[in-house]
Amino acid sequence: MSATPAGSLADPAPRRARLTVAVALFGLLAVLPLAVQFGLPSHWLTLATRAMIFAIAALSLDLILGVGGLVSFGHAAFIGIGAYGAGILIAEGQGEALIALPLAIAACALFAAVTGAVSLRTKGVAFIMITLAFGQMAYFLAQALSAYGGDDGLTLQQRSTLAGWDVFADRTHFFYIVLATLAGCHFLIRAIVASRFGRVLRAARENPVRVAVTGYDVDRVRLIAYVISGMIAGVSGFLLANQTEFVSPAFMSWQRSGELIFMVVLGGVGTLHGAIIGAFAFLVAEDVLSGWTEHWKAIFGPLIVLFVLMTRGGIDGLLRRLGGRGDD
Amino acid sequence: MTEPVLALSGLRKRFGALQVTDNVSLALAPGELHALIGPNGAGKTTLVHQISGMLKPDAGAILFRGADVTALSPQRRARAGLARTFQITSTIASLSVLENVALSAQARGPRPLALFGDAARDEALNGPARAALEAVGLAGRAHVSAGRLSHGEKRALEIAMALTLEPAAILLDEPLAGVGREEGERLIGLLRSLKGRYAMLLVEHDMDAVFALADTVTVLVYGAVIATGDPAGVRADKAVREAYLGEEG
Ligand SMILES: Nc1ncnc2c1ncn2[C@@H]1O[C@H](COP(=O)(O)OP(=O)(O)OP(=O)(O)O)[C@@H](O)[C@H]1O
């Protein structure tokens, strides 16, 4: 699965190089609204906001997939729960993010704890299938929520507010809120990967037997990672609902889960910043290709497969080889 | 006689029609180096797996430090002070040698799963890890990926990982297998230096090493113990000579 070993996250040199890439990326993004003021079509600001939202979800997936070695095929469920959290609470008159977001995150944690505890009893392909099944379960549950639009989805009457302030409604403010959230999630996950917990998670991806006979409860470590990952993906969903001002079961479709895996693999599994780059590459390519033809998915799918096969280690691996810093 | 650290009583295990562990009882005293020998396929590794919790015996009991651990998971047994190495070396290849040992240091220290703080720079972990690497002669290799070590170095690393757990007993499954002469000599020296400080169950085919190191030798043939006792006595045992040592001349 992992062409780029996440274990190399432990080596100080590539770790610092990756941090540099991430910080440069955030710096570039920070000046994007300025570029819009100087004539860049504002469509790009909307697209970048959407890409950052998906980057948060892809990052969270990379924690379990790239770092932990757990290929979850139901990650979109957490986006959906986060999004419905925003939508339902707004529909019920609770538009305050300081209340709604923690509730949405708590719902994700609960869903992750229950489904993770069951899924983690299995390994390999069975794990992929069971996470897929739980994802579909969430999808059908959302379809059955007739009070909140059922199959048709739910339109948000307004965006969430932050401490009573309607910053989510302004495109530029919202952009910066999403950027700050992305940067925060990135540094949080980075810190977790480098921590004692992260070391055990990385080691268990490679050699769970060794980790167990060293005295660690591998299932518990993985469950904790799964819950953290689900909570962060929930934040992404909360923001997505606010951007689109709409929530529907399609947020949780298995295709969406597959796309998240694509983003991570495209950017470079287990590298963290790769997930961000992968999300941008995916959404920009989608945006451009869908402008050309409505059959863009038929072109895009094979392109991604080819790309991943040819680059080994995704965009991160490609860049490192071009820079002559291949670490093997 | 002192209370044994580890005691097996009436252990049985079957793989289909094959009786791999046949009513095995065995005791390991504190500080004792107990060698377990036997021909290929005798069931030595299977026995070590049962002691470390990776396989469940069909019958019998495993007592470790006076408590019945037969139903405990491998991680619970490790936390109770039981360490092991593997016949096929088992390290974390992509982590540095130092991090491999630090993983052990972290397991027995406080807050082994702390979510924050850079583990790679944690002196509370690196200090003991470095000391263990020093003890096994790997100090100069601390920052190499474990996957790049020579076979003998990997064996030494596994021993360092086991020692860092500060275990009450160590199970060593053929620590000399596949190791060259020179590295083998070094490993034998290392085991000798550990003698008396840890209770060790040593599975080994190298008879020179076994008879040079062991306090007690147990011979396993077709899953059953055919002899146990001090090295000289076992070497002289008629059944052992016929079943095992004899065939080696
Ligand atoms: N999981 C398994 N399923 C079925 N048979 C097994 C299994 N594991 C081991 N065996 C068989 O059990 C017997 C004992 O194997 P074991 O590995 O314990 O022997 P050993 O004494 O360690 O041998 P060696 O000296 O070659 O390492 C062998 O015949 C082996 O083929």
Ligand SMILES: [Mg+2]
């Ligand atoms: Mg064996």
